[in-house]
Amino acid sequence: MQAFLVSTGVVAMAEIGDKTQLLALILAARFRRPLPVIAGILIATLLNHGVAGYVGTLAGAWLSGPWMRWILGVSFIAMAGWALIPDKLDDAPATGERFGAFLTTLIAFFFVEIGDKTQIATVALAARYEALVPVVLGTTFGMMLANVPVVLLGGAAADRLPLKLIRALAAALFAILGILILVGFEGGL
Numbered sequence: 001m002q003a004f005l006v007s008t009g010v011v012a013m014a015e016i017g018d019k020t021q022l023l024a025l026i027l028a029a030r031f032r033r034p035l036p037v038i039a040g041i042l043i044a045t046l047l048n049h050g051v052a053g054y055v056g057t058l059a060g061a062w063l064s065g066p067w068m069r070w071i072l073g074v075s076f077i078a079m080a081g082w083a084l085i086p087d088k089l090d091d092a093p094a095t096g097e098r099f100g101a102f103l104t105t106l107i108a109f110f111f112v113e114i115g116d117k118t119q120i121a122t123v124a125l126a127a128r129y130e131a132l133v134p135v136v137l138g139t140t141f142g143m144m145l146a147n148v149p150v151v152l153l154g155g156a157a158a159d160r161l162p163l164k165l166i167r168a169l170a171a172a173l174f175a176i177l178g179i180l181i182l183v184g185f186e187g188g189l
Contacts, residue, residue, distance in 0.1 A: 003129035006177075007138025008145070010125065011118045013173055015146035020112050027108065028151040031101035037151050038144075040105025045143045046136070048113045049122045053136040056126025070182065075124045077178035080171040118143060121174075 015021055027037045113119050118139065126135045 001134070003125070003131040003134040004138040004141075006129075007122070007125045007135045008142040010121055010173060010177070011139040011142030012145040013142075013169055014118050014121060015143055018116065018118065018146075020109060020116060020118070020143070021147055021150055023108055023112055024147040024150045025154065027101070027105050028154055031104075033101045034151045036101035037105045038148055040102045041109050041147050041151070042140070042144060044106045044109035044113065045140045048110050048119060049136045049139045049143075052119045052122040053126040053132045053139070056123040056128075056135070057130055057132045059123070060127035060130040074178065074182075075120070077175055077182075080174035080178065 024037065024041060027040075028034060031037060122135065122139045125139065126132055129135055
């Protein structure tokens with residue numbers, strides 16, 4: 001349960017203002033069909049984070065001891081810095097109408113999420129907890145928590161969010177996790 005909850009919180013916070021959230025807004029505005037867009041986000045995230053989580057559990061099983069602690073701790077601290085940098089949609093692939101709302105969302109989200117901070121966080125969380133299913137479900141749930149309101153409410157809700165504060169809180173959460181891992185604190189993680 002702990003792996004699920006930490007994964008949900010980390011990804012939900014990190015996703016606010018992320019390029020995939022901007023993509024969700026664009027797809028919702030373009031297609032004006034929220035259910036296929038939400039379904040595309042869900043399936044793309046499960047697939048992408050499933051692969052990332054699998055890689056993380058392999059890394060967690062392969063690395064051990066102080067190496068694992070240092071790699072994970074430094075990774076989370078690096079994620080803290082990355083979380084402070086606002087994303088732009090320039091990196092996103094063009095979305096076409098020819099595939100429809102669901103398939104366009106599925107393809108676009110899957111590819112935009114490759115190498116994104118939430119995918120990297122999924123790898124690190126899966127390596128940390130060595131719990132593939134709870135981590136992937138948690139990171140996917142966190143992604144949905146951040147993106148479904150954007151799809152349903154559109155720009156009105158997104159414009160009112162204090163993005164700088166949310167990015168700072170996400171960065172703080174990543175930094176705290178990294179520091180706790182580096183000092184060997186196992187109790188709360």
